[in-house]
Amino acid sequence: MRRDPVPLGERVTVRVPPDIAYAAVADVTRMGEWSPEVRGARVLGGPGPVRVGTRFVGLNRAAWLPWATLCTVVAARPGSCFSFRVSILGIALSQWTYRFREVPGGCEVTEEWLDLRSPVAGRLLTVVSPVVTGVVRRRERNRATMRATLAALRGALEGGG
Template structure:
Protein backbone atom coordinates (compact mmCIF):
# COMPACT_ATOMS: atom_id res chain seq x y z
CA UNK A 1 0.00 0.00 0.00
CA UNK A 2 1.48 3.31 -1.02
CA UNK A 3 0.38 6.11 1.26
CA UNK A 4 -0.78 9.43 -0.15
CA UNK A 5 2.10 11.89 -0.33
CA UNK A 6 1.06 13.77 2.82
CA UNK A 7 0.19 12.46 6.26
CA UNK A 8 -3.42 12.05 7.30
CA UNK A 9 -5.58 15.15 7.46
CA UNK A 10 -7.41 13.52 10.38
CA UNK A 11 -6.26 10.76 12.72
CA UNK A 12 -8.23 9.61 15.74
CA UNK A 13 -7.44 6.67 17.99
CA UNK A 14 -8.79 4.88 21.00
CA UNK A 15 -8.31 1.66 22.92
CA UNK A 16 -10.76 -1.20 22.56
CA UNK A 17 -10.73 -4.17 24.95
CA UNK A 18 -10.70 -6.84 22.24
CA UNK A 19 -7.81 -8.44 20.33
CA UNK A 20 -6.62 -6.62 17.16
CA UNK A 21 -7.91 -9.48 14.99
CA UNK A 22 -11.44 -9.04 16.38
CA UNK A 23 -11.48 -5.30 15.74
CA UNK A 24 -9.96 -5.79 12.28
CA UNK A 25 -12.60 -8.38 11.35
CA UNK A 26 -15.39 -5.96 12.28
CA UNK A 27 -13.95 -2.94 10.47
CA UNK A 28 -12.95 -4.87 7.35
CA UNK A 29 -16.54 -6.06 6.92
CA UNK A 30 -17.45 -2.70 5.41
CA UNK A 31 -21.14 -3.67 5.25
CA UNK A 32 -21.18 -3.12 9.03
CA UNK A 33 -19.73 0.41 9.02
CA UNK A 34 -23.23 1.87 9.15
CA UNK A 35 -23.62 0.36 12.63
CA UNK A 36 -20.98 2.76 13.98
CA UNK A 37 -20.54 5.73 11.64
CA UNK A 38 -22.73 8.84 11.82
CA UNK A 39 -22.25 9.37 8.05
CA UNK A 40 -21.58 6.03 6.38
CA UNK A 41 -24.73 3.94 6.16
CA UNK A 42 -22.97 0.74 5.06
CA UNK A 43 -21.67 -0.72 1.82
CA UNK A 44 -22.55 -2.98 -1.05
CA UNK A 45 -19.82 -5.40 -2.05
CA UNK A 46 -19.03 -5.63 -5.77
CA UNK A 47 -18.24 -9.28 -6.30
CA UNK A 48 -16.58 -11.53 -3.79
CA UNK A 49 -17.24 -11.58 -0.10
CA UNK A 50 -15.50 -10.97 3.16
CA UNK A 51 -12.75 -10.83 4.10
CA UNK A 52 -11.97 -8.19 1.51
CA UNK A 53 -8.57 -8.30 -0.14
CA UNK A 54 -6.57 -5.58 -1.93
CA UNK A 55 -8.25 -4.76 -5.22
CA UNK A 56 -11.75 -5.61 -3.96
CA UNK A 57 -14.33 -2.93 -4.65
CA UNK A 58 -17.46 -1.81 -2.87
CA UNK A 59 -19.97 1.02 -2.97
CA UNK A 60 -20.03 3.14 0.16
CA UNK A 61 -23.51 4.39 1.11
CA UNK A 62 -23.39 7.77 2.85
CA UNK A 63 -25.64 10.47 4.20
CA UNK A 64 -24.75 13.56 6.25
CA UNK A 65 -27.96 15.55 5.86
CA UNK A 66 -30.98 15.11 3.62
CA UNK A 67 -29.32 13.78 0.44
CA UNK A 68 -27.68 10.34 0.34
CA UNK A 69 -24.75 9.63 -2.01
CA UNK A 70 -22.70 6.64 -3.09
CA UNK A 71 -18.93 6.42 -3.56
CA UNK A 72 -16.80 3.78 -5.25
CA UNK A 73 -14.20 2.31 -2.93
CA UNK A 74 -11.22 0.05 -3.61
CA UNK A 75 -9.35 -1.86 -0.90
CA UNK A 76 -5.63 -1.03 -0.94
CA UNK A 77 -4.49 -2.88 2.21
CA UNK A 78 -5.92 -5.77 4.21
CA UNK A 79 -3.61 -7.37 6.75
CA UNK A 80 -5.64 -9.14 9.47
CA UNK A 81 -5.10 -7.63 12.89
CA UNK A 82 -2.86 -4.87 11.51
CA UNK A 83 -4.28 -2.59 8.81
CA UNK A 84 -7.30 -2.12 6.56
CA UNK A 85 -7.40 0.72 4.02
CA UNK A 86 -9.43 1.76 1.03
CA UNK A 87 -9.47 4.57 -1.52
CA UNK A 88 -12.69 6.47 -2.19
CA UNK A 89 -13.70 8.11 -5.47
CA UNK A 90 -16.78 9.82 -6.86
CA UNK A 91 -17.40 9.55 -10.62
CA UNK A 92 -13.74 8.64 -11.09
CA UNK A 93 -12.38 11.58 -9.09
CA UNK A 94 -10.19 10.54 -6.11
CA UNK A 95 -11.59 11.84 -2.83
CA UNK A 96 -9.88 10.16 0.08
CA UNK A 97 -8.15 7.20 1.62
CA UNK A 98 -9.46 5.74 4.89
CA UNK A 99 -6.94 3.70 6.87
CA UNK A 100 -7.59 1.72 10.02
CA UNK A 101 -4.59 0.54 12.05
CA UNK A 102 -4.76 -2.00 14.87
CA UNK A 103 -2.00 -2.12 17.50
CA UNK A 104 -1.95 -4.63 20.33
CA UNK A 105 -1.87 -3.14 23.83
CA UNK A 106 -2.04 -4.97 27.20
CA UNK A 107 -5.83 -4.52 27.48
CA UNK A 108 -6.77 -5.20 23.84
CA UNK A 109 -5.85 -2.98 20.92
CA UNK A 110 -5.55 0.61 19.88
CA UNK A 111 -7.61 1.39 16.78
CA UNK A 112 -6.52 4.36 14.70
CA UNK A 113 -8.79 5.78 12.00
CA UNK A 114 -7.07 8.03 9.44
CA UNK A 115 -8.55 10.17 6.68
CA UNK A 116 -6.25 11.23 3.85
CA UNK A 117 -7.63 13.95 1.57
CA UNK A 118 -6.92 12.94 -2.05
CA UNK A 119 -8.83 15.74 -3.78
CA UNK A 120 -6.30 17.26 -6.21
CA UNK A 121 -6.26 19.33 -9.37
CA UNK A 122 -9.28 20.83 -11.10
CA UNK A 123 -11.62 17.82 -10.63
CA UNK A 124 -10.82 17.74 -6.91
CA UNK A 125 -11.35 21.49 -6.54
CA UNK A 126 -14.68 21.28 -8.37
CA UNK A 127 -15.87 18.48 -6.09
CA UNK A 128 -14.66 20.37 -3.03
CA UNK A 129 -16.61 23.43 -4.15
CA UNK A 130 -19.83 21.58 -4.98
CA UNK A 131 -19.78 18.91 -2.25
CA UNK A 132 -21.48 21.11 0.39
CA UNK A 133 -24.50 21.38 -1.93
CA UNK A 134 -24.68 17.59 -2.27
CA UNK A 135 -23.66 16.45 1.19
CA UNK A 136 -24.51 19.36 3.45
CA UNK A 137 -20.94 19.25 4.81
CA UNK A 138 -19.13 22.59 4.53
CA UNK A 139 -15.95 21.81 6.49
CA UNK A 140 -15.04 18.25 5.52
CA UNK A 141 -11.91 17.99 7.71
CA UNK A 142 -13.76 19.19 10.82
CA UNK A 143 -16.69 16.91 10.06
CA UNK A 144 -14.43 13.88 9.57
CA UNK A 145 -12.65 14.55 12.85
CA UNK A 146 -16.01 14.50 14.68
CA UNK A 147 -17.39 11.49 12.85
CA UNK A 148 -14.13 9.53 13.20
CA UNK A 149 -14.22 9.98 16.95
CA UNK A 150 -17.91 9.04 17.09
CA UNK A 151 -17.29 5.99 14.89
CA UNK A 152 -14.49 4.73 17.12
CA UNK A 153 -16.53 5.21 20.29
CA UNK A 154 -19.49 3.33 18.79
CA UNK A 155 -17.17 0.59 17.50
CA UNK A 156 -15.65 0.19 20.99
CA UNK A 157 -19.10 0.03 22.60
CA UNK A 158 -20.29 -2.65 20.17
CA UNK A 159 -17.16 -4.78 20.28
CA UNK A 160 -16.82 -4.68 24.05
CA UNK A 161 -20.47 -5.72 24.32
CA UNK A 162 -19.70 -8.70 22.08
CA UNK A 163 -21.66 -7.55 19.05
Protein backbone atom coordinates in the same frame (compact mmCIF):
# COMPACT_ATOMS: atom_id res chain seq x y z
CA MET B 1 -7.67 24.69 -2.76
CA ARG B 2 -4.60 23.20 -1.14
CA ARG B 3 -4.69 19.54 -0.19
CA ASP B 4 -3.17 18.65 3.17
CA PRO B 5 -0.82 15.68 2.63
CA VAL B 6 -0.93 14.83 6.35
CA PRO B 7 -3.58 12.28 7.31
CA LEU B 8 -6.19 13.28 9.84
CA GLY B 9 -6.37 10.65 12.58
CA GLU B 10 -8.13 9.61 15.74
CA ARG B 11 -7.59 6.59 17.96
CA VAL B 12 -9.29 4.59 20.64
CA THR B 13 -8.32 1.69 22.88
CA VAL B 14 -10.67 -1.30 22.73
CA ARG B 15 -10.70 -4.29 25.08
CA VAL B 16 -10.52 -6.91 22.33
CA PRO B 17 -7.57 -8.44 20.44
CA PRO B 18 -6.46 -6.71 17.22
CA ASP B 19 -7.75 -9.55 15.01
CA ILE B 20 -11.29 -9.14 16.40
CA ALA B 21 -11.27 -5.36 15.83
CA TYR B 22 -9.83 -5.85 12.34
CA ALA B 23 -12.51 -8.41 11.42
CA ALA B 24 -15.26 -5.98 12.41
CA VAL B 25 -13.83 -3.05 10.42
CA ALA B 26 -12.89 -5.16 7.39
CA ASP B 27 -16.52 -6.30 7.14
CA VAL B 28 -17.37 -3.07 5.30
CA THR B 29 -21.07 -3.93 5.26
CA ARG B 30 -21.09 -3.20 9.03
CA MET B 31 -19.63 0.32 8.92
CA GLY B 32 -23.12 1.82 8.93
CA GLU B 33 -23.57 0.40 12.44
CA TRP B 34 -20.94 2.79 13.81
CA SER B 35 -20.46 5.75 11.48
CA PRO B 36 -22.79 8.75 11.64
CA GLU B 37 -22.24 9.34 7.90
CA VAL B 38 -21.92 5.87 6.36
CA ARG B 39 -25.23 4.10 5.88
CA GLY B 40 -23.82 0.84 4.56
CA ALA B 41 -21.76 -0.78 1.86
CA ARG B 42 -22.23 -3.34 -0.85
CA VAL B 43 -19.27 -5.52 -1.78
CA LEU B 44 -18.90 -6.03 -5.52
CA GLY B 45 -18.01 -9.46 -6.85
CA GLY B 46 -19.80 -11.58 -4.31
CA PRO B 47 -19.31 -12.72 -0.73
CA GLY B 48 -16.06 -13.61 0.94
CA PRO B 49 -13.35 -11.88 2.90
CA VAL B 50 -12.16 -8.57 1.52
CA ARG B 51 -8.62 -8.45 0.20
CA VAL B 52 -6.47 -6.03 -1.75
CA GLY B 53 -8.36 -5.17 -4.93
CA THR B 54 -11.84 -5.83 -3.51
CA ARG B 55 -14.23 -3.08 -4.54
CA PHE B 56 -17.33 -1.95 -2.74
CA VAL B 57 -19.92 0.79 -3.00
CA GLY B 58 -20.12 3.00 0.07
CA LEU B 59 -23.55 4.43 0.82
CA ASN B 60 -23.43 7.74 2.68
CA ARG B 61 -25.62 10.50 4.03
CA ALA B 62 -24.55 13.55 6.05
CA ALA B 63 -27.58 15.80 5.77
CA TRP B 64 -30.35 15.75 3.21
CA LEU B 65 -29.03 13.88 0.16
CA PRO B 66 -27.53 10.40 0.06
CA TRP B 67 -24.53 9.69 -2.19
CA ALA B 68 -22.53 6.66 -3.19
CA THR B 69 -18.79 6.22 -3.61
CA LEU B 70 -16.68 3.51 -5.20
CA CYS B 71 -14.08 2.12 -2.81
CA THR B 72 -11.11 -0.13 -3.52
CA VAL B 73 -9.24 -2.01 -0.79
CA VAL B 74 -5.51 -1.19 -0.91
CA ALA B 75 -4.36 -2.92 2.30
CA ALA B 76 -5.84 -5.92 4.08
CA ARG B 77 -3.52 -7.32 6.76
CA PRO B 78 -5.63 -9.07 9.42
CA GLY B 79 -4.99 -7.75 12.90
CA SER B 80 -2.75 -4.98 11.55
CA CYS B 81 -4.09 -2.69 8.81
CA PHE B 82 -7.16 -2.20 6.63
CA SER B 83 -7.22 0.59 4.05
CA PHE B 84 -9.30 1.63 1.06
CA ARG B 85 -9.38 4.42 -1.49
CA VAL B 86 -12.56 6.31 -2.25
CA SER B 87 -13.64 7.85 -5.55
CA ILE B 88 -16.77 9.31 -7.07
CA LEU B 89 -17.40 9.50 -10.81
CA GLY B 90 -13.78 8.44 -11.37
CA ILE B 91 -12.37 11.27 -9.22
CA ALA B 92 -10.07 10.21 -6.36
CA LEU B 93 -11.36 11.62 -3.08
CA SER B 94 -9.61 10.05 -0.15
CA GLN B 95 -8.01 7.08 1.51
CA TRP B 96 -9.28 5.68 4.80
CA THR B 97 -6.92 3.55 6.89
CA TYR B 98 -7.51 1.61 10.08
CA ARG B 99 -4.49 0.43 12.05
CA PHE B 100 -4.63 -2.09 14.88
CA ARG B 101 -1.92 -2.35 17.52
CA GLU B 102 -1.88 -4.66 20.49
CA VAL B 103 -1.73 -2.89 23.84
CA PRO B 104 -2.14 -4.24 27.38
CA GLY B 105 -5.74 -5.34 27.78
CA GLY B 106 -6.71 -5.06 24.12
CA CYS B 107 -5.76 -3.03 21.08
CA GLU B 108 -5.46 0.51 19.88
CA VAL B 109 -7.51 1.27 16.77
CA THR B 110 -6.42 4.27 14.72
CA GLU B 111 -8.65 5.65 11.97
CA GLU B 112 -7.01 7.94 9.40
CA TRP B 113 -8.37 10.01 6.52
CA LEU B 114 -6.09 11.24 3.75
CA ASP B 115 -7.39 13.79 1.22
CA LEU B 116 -6.50 12.57 -2.29
CA ARG B 117 -8.35 15.25 -4.29
CA SER B 118 -6.27 16.93 -6.96
CA PRO B 119 -6.19 20.75 -6.85
CA VAL B 120 -8.59 21.00 -9.82
CA ALA B 121 -10.98 18.30 -8.58
CA GLY B 122 -10.66 19.70 -5.08
CA ARG B 123 -11.84 23.14 -6.18
CA LEU B 124 -14.77 21.66 -8.07
CA LEU B 125 -15.73 19.38 -5.18
CA THR B 126 -15.40 22.24 -2.68
CA VAL B 127 -18.22 23.97 -4.57
CA VAL B 128 -20.37 20.91 -5.41
CA SER B 129 -19.89 18.74 -2.33
CA PRO B 130 -21.62 21.01 0.21
CA VAL B 131 -24.68 21.15 -2.04
CA VAL B 132 -24.85 17.35 -2.31
CA THR B 133 -23.66 16.34 1.17
CA GLY B 134 -24.50 19.34 3.33
CA VAL B 135 -20.90 19.31 4.62
CA VAL B 136 -18.98 22.58 4.23
CA ARG B 137 -15.86 21.82 6.27
CA ARG B 138 -14.95 18.25 5.34
CA ARG B 139 -11.80 17.98 7.50
CA GLU B 140 -13.60 19.15 10.65
CA ARG B 141 -16.61 16.96 9.85
CA ASN B 142 -14.38 13.91 9.37
CA ARG B 143 -12.64 14.48 12.72
CA ALA B 144 -16.03 14.56 14.47
CA THR B 145 -17.35 11.49 12.62
CA MET B 146 -14.14 9.55 13.30
CA ARG B 147 -14.49 10.19 17.02
CA ALA B 148 -18.13 9.07 16.92
CA THR B 149 -17.32 6.02 14.77
CA LEU B 150 -14.50 4.85 17.03
CA ALA B 151 -16.60 5.34 20.17
CA ALA B 152 -19.45 3.33 18.65
CA LEU B 153 -17.04 0.63 17.43
CA ARG B 154 -15.59 0.34 20.94
CA GLY B 155 -19.07 0.08 22.43
CA ALA B 156 -20.10 -2.62 19.98
CA LEU B 157 -16.92 -4.67 20.35
CA GLU B 158 -16.73 -4.43 24.12
CA GLY B 159 -20.44 -5.12 24.40
CA GLY B 160 -20.05 -8.28 22.32
CA GLY B 161 -21.54 -6.79 19.12
